[in-house]
Amino acid sequence: MEKSKTKLGVDHPSTLISIANLASTYRNQGQWKEAEKLGVQVMETRKTKFGVDHPSTLSSMGNLASIYRNQGQWPEAEKLEVQVLEASKNKLGADHPDTLTSMVNLASIYRNQDRWEEAEELEVEVMETRKTKLGADHPDTLTSMANLAFTWKSQGRHPDALVLMENCAQARQRVLSDEHQYTLSSLATVAKWSS
CATH class of the missing domain: 1.25.40.10 (Tetratricopeptide repeat domain)
Structure with a gap:
């Protein structure tokens, strides 16, 4: 430098x-x-x-x-x-x-x-755009799904958050494998939120 x-x-x-x-x-x-x-x-x-x-x-x-x-x-x-x-x-x-x-x-x-509505608005837009451009199972789309699920959980929307995280975990199992760190993280989150 x-x-x-x-x-x-x-x-x-x-x-x-x-x-x-x-x-x-x-x-x-x-x-x-x-x-x-x-x-x-x-x-x-x-x-x-x-x-x-x-x-x-x-x-x-x-x-x-x-x-x-x-x-x-x-x-x-x-x-x-x-x-x-x-x-x-x-x-x-x-x-x-x-x-x-x-x-x-x-x-x-x-x-x-803790500005959840503003975060949610952006996260939904990112997720939908990535679904359209990259596909529903693309790793970036799945990261967007996980982010939105955490925001919904923080907003008290537990059932919606759980369903979205379950969908994310299942897609990550298909796309990334059962042993991938992101898959394991999603599965652990589903287990935690389900208990």
Whole structure:
């Protein structure tokens, strides 16, 4: 990173990748403040250099939102994730995988704040879009089903949540195998919710 800064400049794309990689290393080590500082630097530089809706800028905004989420800084995480989602919808389309990932991330932010209706709305949209684009048994669709089941459970909709999780577990058995960690997790959740 330091050599790239000296040789190429602080706002060169290769330098920004190096800074982002170091921020990721800090994030993986739980050094949130260091990761946040570098994440902000990368995001602001990319906004200036490439514009707010450039894929690299959106990626850095999403990474910074993740850092905020991991620190429980919900308003900051939400603000960034909403910007990423809107820009992704406009630039890539509502059914693009990056847009759907942003919706999942925003739903997670809402869930962590007990904003169940807002989380549910996004999770239903993601699940239905993935069913249409990828198929009902695609692993990403099944993850969406599991997320929605947990949201319904948290809303007190126990029967609906149990049925959805049972369907998810059965599909994961077909698609992933009985021994896959996601299948086992779904089966364990069904057993827990059934008792």
